[in-house]
Amino acid sequence: MTHIHSWRRLFCLCLALMMLLTAGATAAESDASSRQADLDFLYETLSTYHPNLFANTPESVFLERKAEIQRRLATVSDVEFAMDLQSLTALARDSHTSLALGGSLAEQMHFYPMALTWIDGKWYLSAAESETLLGRQVTAVNGRAMEEVVDSFRRLLSADNNVKLRRQYRQSCNVAEFYEYLELAEQGRPLVLTFSDGASLSLQAVDTAALSKMTVNRLSDRRSAAPETEAANAYYWSKFLRDGSCYIQYNTCQEDPELPMETFAGQVRSDLDAQPVQRVILDLRNNGGGSDGVIWPLFAALRNFPGQLICLIGESTFSSGIINAVELQEMGAVLLGEDTSGSVSHFASVKSFSLPGSGLRGGMSSKYIDLNTLLDAGAGRQVVPLEPDVAVPQTLDDYLAGRDSCIEYLYAHPERLSQAQHPDAPLTRGRFIGQIHQTAEPLFDSGTISDGSWDDPPFTDLFGIEWFRHPLNWAYQSGVAKGNGDGTFSAARVLTWQEAAVFLVRSAGALNLKPETVRSSPLPAQLAAPAWAQRELNQAWAWGLLPEDGDFAASPTRAQGLSMAQALVSRG
Structure with a gap:
């Protein structure tokens, strides 16, 4: 049976995206001089301390955009000014460099009562007031194809690859001000979703107070079960699957204070000694990063494993999670799943800063990690998503039935899998x-x-x-x-x-x-x-x-x- 949940609970993820660095803005109204100080500080900070701010966008384009923002200082609202600054930051095309819109700004913004999700190459309506529309494929927003809509968000969302851009759009796809700023929608007019069968859904934006009083039906409530590999609220854990494989879920590149990685790795090694298996599956599909060195005791425990290593990757694999996935490929593991939002080589190691006037906070990369030169498995791969050796997308049918498409694929293919050849890649x-x-x-x-x-x-x-x-x-x-x-x-x-x-x-x-x-x-x-x-x-x-x-x-x-x-x- 479908359950009803508050919109405030559903969209906490969206608000979290806009409040990336936990602390929000403190100034509700800034005069032109305060805004000028913010603009200058932002540009000088990025251009001085980012390792290569102009790697993807020429400095002249940054300066042109800065001048456009400067001409608008006295005429735009606080939210519009914040998005102006966000658009300047987004020119870096760096997934680790961003400006957070949070605090009082979030309370001033408006939201469409819906959510979208990306499954197996298509957009679906995943939350709405109408239960009957859930799970329908969305092909357009306000008459624009989804590909065009997502690409438009590139002006506001700093992403170094298209998978990361798509993921960020999914997390902010209900923010009315974003659509208005990008001229994809008009203030006061509804947002119209078009479905693949020709039907449509008209949505009116509401403020946070009204949003909190609305009810929502979610696609996730239609699931008949959860897979045995469902993401758990744990740093890392392991179990044996029904085919005898040893499954390890590694969700964050952090040390569990209750279970140090050295201890966990020892437990895995003992389990494998007691129950020999043909496969060890390391699941990094939920891993958004942290410190890439945390996992090394587990690498040491597995480096002489005589069977096959499988590493699962997906859209949520990012930052240090990417580094660990490429390291597993270096060990001979076969990557299975979907393209990642993290890039193989990428700017990273985030340093935070606060703007002097508005208090808006941001994060900025402090170094470039070039796996192209550090690992054989990264050779020839620059700032591109990490692709699996074996592509296995999660399907909607499997999701609703509580099946993990990757694990089902492995059950159906007990033979030894092979890494992709990449014959034209540089030879190390x-x-x-x-x-x-x-x-x-x-x-x-x-x-x-x-x-x-x-x-x-x-x-x-x-x-x-x-x-x-x-x-x-x-x-x-x-x-x-x-x-x-x-x-x-x-x-x-x-x-x-x-x-x-x-x-x-x-x-x-x-x-x-x-x-x-x-x-x-x-x-x-x-x-x-x-x-x-x-x-x-x-x-x-x-x-x-x-x-x-x-x-x-x-x-x-x-x-x-x-x-x-x-x-x-x-x-x-």
Whole structure:
């Protein structure tokens, strides 16, 4: 049976979005000079202390927008001025840099009695006074397609990717002033939602007092059950699923004061020793961040797990949750679920500030986290959502039936899943050693060659979780990889063709392979240019290990690395 709830309770999430940093505004009315001080302070703070404010938007555009706001200082309302400042901040296109609209401002704003949700690529009405309209697909707002509406909100919501923008729109989709500011609606006129079947719903905006007296029907009340993996009010927890998999839900990158991560990791390790399983599933779909280092005791407990690691990701995976997901991919885990609102490489490490006149508070990134250069799994990925290796969206039917679509997929696919190949991604030094080692696996299985399976990292800059750490141990022991001379290896650095030739020639010796000369043509000019590895380049070329039609002005790709490794073993 559907239950009735107050709108104030339903929209606490929306108000929380506008009050991102807990403290709200203190000034209800500001004169032009106070507003000028706020505008100047905001711009100077962002431009001085943000690590690269103009990475996504030219400074000239910031200054033009600042001048537009300045001309309006004496004529706009407090709410409009706050949104002006928010629009300036949004030009950063940085999901961790934002201005909060809260306190007395929230009480001055108006709301449409509805909520929308995004499920499996479509917008649905998820809350309304009318129960019969719940769950209908929404295709337009005031005659504009949903894609256009969401894109319009880019002017107010600072997001570095479209998934984050969509998520923020969903959390603020009932705020009337936003639509009016963006000229998507007119004050005093209804907002009209159009459904896929041609029906429509007309909504009138109300203030917070009226909103609190209204009743609401929610789509969530139609659920017949909750899945066993429902998000719990806990930092992290684990259980065994009905197929025997060990399931771990990691909801926030924070240490539970009641259960330290070291203790929790020990419990997981004991559980796995007592009940061996084929899969460990780490669920990061509810993880919005915190400190990325908290989970490392669990990584240590799982790094030698002989089965398969699965990491679940989704729209709510963000910030440090993203870093941990990419680290799990570095461990060899398969990512399963949906695109994340967090970007692989991103500005982060938020510092807070308050505006001197209005008291509005904001948050600003203080550094750039470039996983593209820190981890092999991040190579070639810049400021883009983290995509799953296996895409499994939560469906509406499963949601209403209390089924977790990702878990149901895993139940239906007990076979070992594979990471996406990304053949055109840059080839890193660590991955190429891993490719050579994996291709030569039959030689190690014969027992005539040591495979480097000991566990201590041979180089000081390894994290110790890399899927290719054992291949690097072999490469170090056998002299294939000697490092940088200072005890480091730079595994995530993109491989050069010279380095590829060196690793190939040294691997031939370490694997007792004797490739025959198959080419007499000279090295291509781009490889023949002065280089520190001329002997190895000539040898690898003559053996036919380097691609004959390769673009040697560009770095090798993952596909080329695998081809070179296969050529080495097959011709040896």
